[in-house]
Every structure is written in structure tokens, then in C-alpha cells.
Amino acid sequence: MPRIGFVGRRTVRTSAPRLMGYAWMAVAITIWASWLVLTSSGVTTALSPVDLAGLRALVPAVVLAPLLWRQRYEVARLGLQKSLLLSLYGAPFTLCVGYGLSYAPVAHAGAMVPSLMPVFVLFIGWIALGQRVSAYQLGSAVLIIAGAAAIVFRPAEGARPDNLWIGHGVFLAGAFFWACFTLTLRQHAISPFLATALVGAISTLCLAPFWVMSGLSTMGAATPPDIAFQFVFQGVITGLVSLYAFGEALRVLGLVATRLAAFTPAVATCLAIPILSQVPDAYEIAAIGLVVGGLLVASLPARAVRSAASERGQSPDDPRCRKSQMPY
Numbered sequence: 140m141p142r143i144g145f146v147g148r149r150t151v152r153t154s155a156p157r158l159m160g161y162a163w164m165a166v167a168i169t170i171w172a173s174w175l176v177l178t179s180s181g182v183t184t185a186l187s188p189v190d191l192a193g194l195r196a197l198v199p200a201v202v203l204a205p206l207l208w209r210q211r212y213e214v215a216r217l218g219l220q221k222s223l224l225l226s227l228y229g230a231p232f233t234l235c236v237g238y239g240l241s242y243a244p245v246a247h248a249g250a251m252v253p254s255l256m257p258v259f260v261l262f263i264g265w266i267a268l269g270q271r272v273s274a275y276q277l278g279s280a281v282l283i284i285a286g287a288a289a290i291v292f293r294p295a296e297g298a299r300p301d302n303l304w305i306g307h308g309v310f311l312a313g314a315f316f317w318a319c320f321t322l323t324l325r326q327h328a329i330s331p332f333l334a335t336a337l338v339g340a341i342s343t344l345c346l347a348p349f350w351v352m353s354g355l356s357t358m359g360a361a362t363p364p365d366i367a368f369q370f371v372f373q374g375v376i377t378g379l380v381s382l383y384a385f386g387e388a389l390r391v392l393g394l395v396a397t398r399l400a401a402f403t404p405a406v407a408t409c410l411a412i413p414i415l416s417q418v419p420d421a422y423e424i425a426a427i428g429l430v431v432g433g434l435l436v437a438s439l440p441a442r443a444v445r446s447a448a449s450e451r452g453q454s455p456d457d458p459r460c461r462k463s464q465m466p467y
Contacts, residue, residue, distance in 0.1 A: 154300030160391030163384045164399050170381040171400075172407035175249045176414055177372075185361040188237030191373050192230045192342070193350045198374030199339030199382070214337065221323055222337055228320035228382070235313035243306025244369050245449040249311040250290035252317070253403035254283055254430050259318035260397045268326070275436055282433030283401055289426035290404075324389055331386025338382065398434050406433060 186194075207214065212221065221263050236248060258280045264270040291307065349355055358366070387394040405427045409421050419427070 145421050149369050156391055156399075160303035160388050160396070161399075164392065166379050166394050167384040167388060167405055168400065168403050170376055171253060171403045172410055174372075174377060175245055175403070175407040177411045185357055185365055186243075186369055187355055187357045188234055189346065189349055189353075189355040190361075191237055191369060193356075194235035194370055194373040195233050195378035196229050196342035196346060198370070199335050199379045200343040201339075203332065203336035203339060206332055207340055208337075210333055213333065217329070217337075219325065220325060221329075222341060224319050224323040225329070225334055225347075227316035229338040230346050232313050232316045232320075235309040235316065239306040239309040239313065241306070242302045243310065247291050247306065248310055249407055250287040250426075251307065251403040252314045254287045254401045255311070255314040256317045256321070257397040257401055258283055259315050260321055260394060263318055263322055264394075268322070279398070279433040279436040281332070282429050282436060286426045286429030286431075286433065289429065290423070293426075295421065300428045317399075321389065321394070324386060326395055328390075329386075331383045331390060334386050335379065335382045341433035372452065382408060397402045401430055401434055 236252060240248060240447045259275055261272065261280055408427060412418055
């Protein structure tokens with residue numbers, strides 16, 4: 140039953156499903172941030188990016204294969220185009236981030252991929268779907284971009300690598316792929332389980348020829364403990380749990396969940412203090428503060444819409460209200 144509290148003359152309702160949505164998003168952010176921290180701690184693997192992408196896709200594909208078969212008519216209804224848009228968050232996203240880390244540091248990946256994904260959602264929704272963009276949303280996007288740029292283009296003590304732009308380019312592509320998955324999932328009300336199954340199955344089919352027949356795999360050079368750890372972390376935790384958690388948060392919270400993803404660099408920074416003994420300096424705190432500030436600015440119109448809808452006796456999910464809601 141909803142819990143009711145009073146703030147001044149307004150009644151505030153906090154429903155259990157919405158709290159669960161925030162809980163699912165917290166799980167997803169923690170997994171994403173943990174991946175960044177583990178990578179930056181120097182935990183190495185003999186597996187190639189293709190191997191990691193394959194493990195991330197294979198586990199959900201195998202585990203959820205029965206579900207995919209039972210919902211084959213729903214998959215047919217979605218069609219090839221929507222299925223491929225969902226699959227962009229599978230192998231293409233993983234390969235972009237994996238190979239990007241060969242050219243750019245982990246801090247740049249954290250600043251560009253999860254932080255800029257909601258910005259891509261905003262502008263894709265505006266250009267392709269005709270969603271409105273308010274001054275609050277533009278201000279939020281500017282702050283998030285400024286925070287990411289401050290980290291990416293921070294003056295280096297030495298010479299910057301010549302191929303750094305390659306890493307930045309594929310990180311941007313990864314953020315774009317993630318945004319396409321997010322908008323497709325939300326726009327067509329696809330269940331998180333089905334989306335996870337589709338992403339895993341399509342990615343596995345696309346990667347299988349490269350994984351088996353080419354020299355891109357280094358599975359033979361890896362040790363059993365290395366393979367076992369990556370199987371659990373990439374396949375189960377990252378490929379299955381985090382994708383489902385994000386999909387469930389998106390289903391409950393709507394596109395509000397996308398801007399919460401930009402908290403990932405801040406959470407990774409907090410986790411790095413006890414795990415890596417890395418304390419951020421004033422510059423890094425200020426850059427992360429810009430991103431968080433953008434998220435806070437973005438939350439202002441969402442609350443206003445819910446309040447206005449409640450005063451008119453409408454649900455915030457009413458189609459008449461959605462046009463004025465922020466698209467991310």
C-alpha cells in the first residue's frame with residue numbers, strides 16, 4: 140500500500156514498485172562501477188575483448204533460451220529492426236568499450252560511456268521521436284557534457300597518446316549503442332527478461348564465427364581460474380544481472396533511469412577509495428560535481444510534472460502528461 144507523507148500542503152506518495160525501481164538501478168550502477176574499479180586496479184586477463192564479449196553474450200543466451208522459445212511469437216511481433224536495435228547493447232557495446240580501453244584510460248571510459256548515454260537518449264528522442272526538450276534538459280545535458288569533457292581533456296603531465304582519439308571515438312559509439320537499446324526497450328514496453336535473452340542470443344550468433352574461426356580469441360592461452368572468473372563476472376554478473384536490473388529499473392522508473400546511469404563514475408570514485416586507496420583530487424571532485432549537478436537539474440521538471448499531474452487528478456503515466464515529461 141502506498142506510503143503517504145505530508146510536505147507543506149502537498150501530499151507525497153512513495154510506492155513500493157518505484158522504490159524497487161531505484162533498488163534495481165542501484166544494483167546496475169554498482170555492477171558497472173565495480174567493473175571500472177576492477178579494471179583500473181590492474182586485474183589483467185589473458186582473454187581478448189572478443190572472448191569477453193562472447194562470455195557476456197553466451198551466458199544469458201543459454202540461460203534464457205527456454206524463455207526465448209516460449210516467447211518466439213512476441214519476438215516475431217517485434218521484428219528484425221527492433222531486435223537488432225536491442226542487440227546493440229550486446230556485442231557491439233562490449234567490443235567498443237573493450238577495444239577502447241586499449242587506446243584510452245579507464246577514467247575516460249567512465250566519463251564518456253555511462254555519463255553521455257542519457258545525453259544521447261535526450262537528443263535521439265528529440266530528433267527521431269519528436270520528444271520535447273526543455274531548458275532544464277538542455278542545462279542538464281550541458282553540465283553532464285562539461286563534467287565528462289573536464290575528465291577526458293584534463294591536461295596531462297606528459298605527452299598524450301597519439302591514438303587516444305580512437306578510444307574516445309569507440310566510447311562515444313558505445314554510449315550511442317546503449318542509448319539505442321534504452322529507447323527501444325522503453326518505447327515498445329519490452330520485458331527485461333525478453334530483452335536480455337534477445338541481446339544474448341543475437342550477440343552470440345554474430346560473435347560465433349569470429350570467436351571460433353578467427354585468431355581473435357585467446358581462450359587457449361588463459362588459465363582455468365582466469366576463464367572461470369570472467370565467466371562469472373562477464374557472463375553472469377555483467378551480462379545477465381546488470382542488464383536485467385537496468386531493464387527492470389527502466390520498466391518501473393521510465394527514462395528517469397537513464398540519467399541515474401550517469402552516477403556510475405561518482406560511485407566508481409567512491410569505491411576506489413577503500414578498494415584502491417585512490418582519493419580523488421579537487422579537480423576530479425569538481426568534474427564529477429558537474430555531472431551530478433546535471434542530474435539534479437534534470438530531476439527538477441520530473442517532480443514538477445508529477446506534482447502538476449496529481450493536482451489535476453491525472454496519473455504521471457497518462458499520455459497527456461508524457462509529452463511534457465523529460466525524455467530521459
